[in-house]
Amino acid sequence: MADRRDFLKATLAATAAVAVYGVESASACMPCPMGKQGAGMPGILYTKQNPGMWAGKEAGHLPQVTVEGNKVTIETKHGMSEKHYIVRHTLVGDNGEVLGTKTFYPEDEKAVSTFELPEKCSCKMAIATSFCNLHDMWVTPVMLGKQA
Ligand SMILES: [Fe+2]
Numbered sequence: 001m002a003d004r005r006d007f008l009k010a011t012l013a014a015t016a017a018v019a020v021y022g023v024e025s026a027s028a029c030m031p032c033p034m035g036k037q038g039a040g041m042p043g044i045l046y047t048k049q050n051p052g053m054w055a056g057k058e059a060g061h062l063p064q065v066t067v068e069g070n071k072v073t074i075e076t077k078h079g080m081s082e083k084h085y086i087v088r089h090t091l092v093g094d095n096g097e098v099l100g101t102k103t104f105y106p107e108d109e110k111a112v113s114t115f116e117l118p119e120k121c122s123c124k125m126a127i128a129t130s131f132c133n134l135h136d137m138w139v140t141p142v143m144l145g146k147q148a
Pocket residue numbers: 061078084085132133134135
């Protein structure tokens with residue numbers, strides 16, 4: 001279990017770094033299997049630009065993100081049933097800090113989570129993730145910035 005958590009943390013941090021700093025800069029500080037920026041991590045993370053083997057499933061799996069002030073809402077427009085559902089959302093800042101997580105259960109009506117950014121959050125960007133129990137992990141970059 002710890003190995004899986006370590007893998008997920010490293011994957012999220014690498015993805016956040018690549019999204020913010022680009023492949024070359026991120027690769028300078030950590031090993032990164034990314035090909036080109038925006039390509040995702042084929043076979044591991046799926047993006048709008050690279051849905052990989054799940055092409056055609058983007059609409060129901062990409063995290064949709066809205067930022068209002070210091071609140072970030074993530075929604076995955078995906079059904080929720082015992083056999084097929086969204087397991088988890090995470091929001092990870094560009095510094096690797098986990099800004100929020102929410103675990104879902106099949107009986108939940110919707111996969112929607114809202115996170116309040118920490119008062120001293122210096123992140124300018126973040127990565128929102130959504131994990132489907134059948135269709136793996138999808139990521140969407142998020143601009144945070146200062147918004148009223
Ligand atoms: Fe799915």
